[in-house]
Amino acid sequence: MSAPDIIAIIKKHLHRVAPEADLETLQPDEDLGRALDIDSMDFYNMMVALSEELKVDIPEEEYSTLRSLNRIRQFLTESVNK
Structure with a gap:
């Protein structure tokens, strides 16, 4: 599976836990908890x-x-890919 495919899947699941977040402006190395205001359970x-x-x-x-x-x-x- 390619990296872009995996990114799309990650973003799909991020959208489920942070539906109001603008994932297009998310920086690749940002801490997701802080950037998207998601808690540990999310x-x-x-x-x-x-x-x-x-x-x-x-x-x-x-x-x-x-x-x-x-x-x-x-x-x-x-x-x-193992």
């Missing part, structure tokens, strides 16, 4: 949804390192 729900859709394991221990669009994309690209 973030958790998004990560679970990504894991289920892409059929990859995202260990909860990794969540603290997956705080930006770029970092999530990188992790998922590596996991999906």
